Amino acid sequence: MSIRIENARIIDGTGSPATPGAVRVEDGVITHVGPTAPEAARTIDAKGRVVCPGFIDTHSHSDLVVMEDPFIQPKIRQGVTTEILGQDGISMAPLPKRHIPAWRKNLSGLEGESETLDWTWETTDGYLSRLEQSGAGTNLCYLAPHGNVRMEAMGLDDRQANPGDLKLLQAVLRRELEAGAFGLSTGLIYPPCTYADKAEMEALCSVAAEFGRPLVIHQRSEADTILESMAEVLDIARNTGVHVHFSHFKICGKYNADKFERVLGLLDRAAEEGLKVTIDQYPYVAGSTMLGAILPPWAHAGGTDKLLERLADEKSRARMLRDIREGILGWDNFVAFAGVDGIFVTSTRTEANGDAVGKTLVQLGEMRGKPPLEAALDLLFQEENAVGMVDFYGLEEHIKAFMARPEMNVCTDGLLGGTPHPRTYGAFPRVLGKYVREEKVMPLETAIRKMTGKPAETFQIDKRGLLKPGYHADIVLLDPDTVRDNGTYTEPRQHPTGIDLVMVNGTVLHGPTAEDTPTPPGRVLRLSR
Known part of the structure; x- marks a missing residue:
């Protein structure tokens, strides 16, 4: 035709x-x-x-x-005709059979749930082959997700990689890139990616650089410690030669506006050094992710089943609430920068809590007769962590400035469930x-x-x-x-x-x-x- x-x-x-x-x-x-x-x-x-x-x-x-x-x-x-999947270090492959139940729960707040899929593709090659069989309206590319790679090599525990782990991590990533993945993604606020130290990231990025593929990164902090976070990422680029692509680039928390010029300065300095750095951006002052992201990283160690045990434990829950209220150095505290009145529930796993969709955490608390954070933790427990949220994070003038940067391209970062x-x-x-x-x-x-x-x-x-x-x-x-x-x-x-x-x-x-x-x-x- x-x-x-x-x-x-x-x-x-x-x-x-x-x-x-x-x-x-x-x-x-x-x-x-x-x-x-x-x-x-x-x-x-x-x-x-x-x-x-x-x-x-x-x-x-x-x-x-x-x-x-x-x-x-x-x-x-x-107008989207090509999509790049495998984002934030949390996606569909690799997925060893022994980890399927735990990973489905971990993934559900971000990608949704399915009762019809058999979840047996195991590797990137298997997943892409399955997509080829089912067909797609748009063209599809895939990034090898750090969390999946780490899960296969090390499980879901909160621990640093030892020399043997690093070799296995590299071997798994090399296999996924050989299968045609367009790069390595990570989300250093999401478990198990968040448990990785700089040495682990450099080991993986050296493989990505070997293949000429980018590191696509939700960095450790887009808020209070964004300058330190960017410095870490740019240092990884210097040490490995990897092309860094910052996902959904932003500054979270209006109280962090004073960091804006220094953030631009880091991008300028990277360009002057000849580092390959690009960014993408969605054009809104609110973001969207899993509601579980409001919890401190330690709460997620071991996967969703362990998280649910902690949510049911009075002492662990009290510690979560304390950490949210007081903060942890280097952890992006969504409640701190968006506020309980700036976080909205967008999706739940069951109809039982369907009335929470579209409500702020303040409104959720009023509906449940509890303080907002207590109500949020109840919701996460009842929905087995499969809850989405929208969070209002920043300033319009920053969006315009980042949009005009030569490094920038447009993205959606759109979750498809609920509201x-x-x-x-x-x-x-x-x-x-x-x-x-x-x-x-x-x-x-x-x-x-x-x-x-x-x-x-x-x-x-x-x-x-x-x-x-x-x-x-x-x-x-x-x-x-x-x-x-x-x-x-x-x-x-x-x-x-x-x-x-x-x-x-x-x-x-x-x-x-x-x-x-x-x-x-x-x-x-x-x-x-």
Whole structure:
């Protein structure tokens, strides 16, 4: 099937100025980009709208959901054609059979739960093969998650790696990268990643650097000790040569605004030194993760079953509450920087606590007749830690400044369950509408580069991210005058306005010419050495 999009404003993903012209696609590949293009079996009149490459979501949490629903509409309808899974060091593979029950509980607050999957893929190769069998609407890349690698090598305990452990960690990671993973991810606030010291991270990053793959990192602190945290990460880059990609870059806690200039200074210094550093960002002043993240790291040691034992133990629970109220040096305390009135429950595992969804911890406490933190700990116990949250963390001026940085590209970091964060439905349109059209933080061509060509370069995604002959036909048609996000924190499940057409590998998935029941056109991508 051949398709020609004519009368378009072409923004090709390189950052170059828009030009009028046409784009032609045949058999899933772009054949022509220019003032004119040959006839095709189907012609789409762009009517002066922008035609650009499909957006690349460099921080996606579709890992489990896509196995049961190949067409994830919140992503497709906002223009996402490629997603990078395996984020925050916590994902689907590797997953040795002996760890399946514990890991499913650990994962459920972030990726959701499934009773239909058999969970027997064991390795990245097995997981990617399973995705190839089930199919996907978007293209899928995968990062090797540090937590899974550590679980296979060392279990879920809170301990430092010894020399033998380090060799095993490296061997497991090497196997996963050989299977085609696009990098190593970690979330140093999440167990078991949080138990790793710098020596462990350097051992793993030396393998990632050997393969030329990035470390994609939720760093130890985005709040009180962010400067020390960034210094650690940049030192790892110096010592190993690894490319560092900071996930969802931000400063948490309005009281940490005084650190802003020094954070920028660290990024500038890294560039001056020649370190390879990139960042991604979602365009909101609130984040989203597992409610279990409000608990100190020691509470999670050994996995979810051990956590539940501690939540049921009066002395352990008292210690958790004390640590939350008083803080622990180097630990990002979500309650401290967001407040109990700035943390909202977004999802629960069971209907029994469905009334908690959409409520702040203050409101939850009022409903349960308990102090907010006591009510939150009860909820985590009752739901076996499978609770999601939204937390309001920062300042609008910081978002704009980070967005304008040359290191930055756009992501969603969207969780898909319950009442999700609005970024799940609208991160990319929000940048185009609010920050490009309304606030003029950057030109449209620059923003689209940060959604397409730049992330493709950062993650070495071959022949995607540009409108160029020979490249795969991942294409978005949008109206720059109307594009905008529509979701709110209370009603997030609203698709955006102004994304008129989305094509993946030549198949139109959204728009007036979309097929009703297409075969999933996305591809599971593997990065070869």
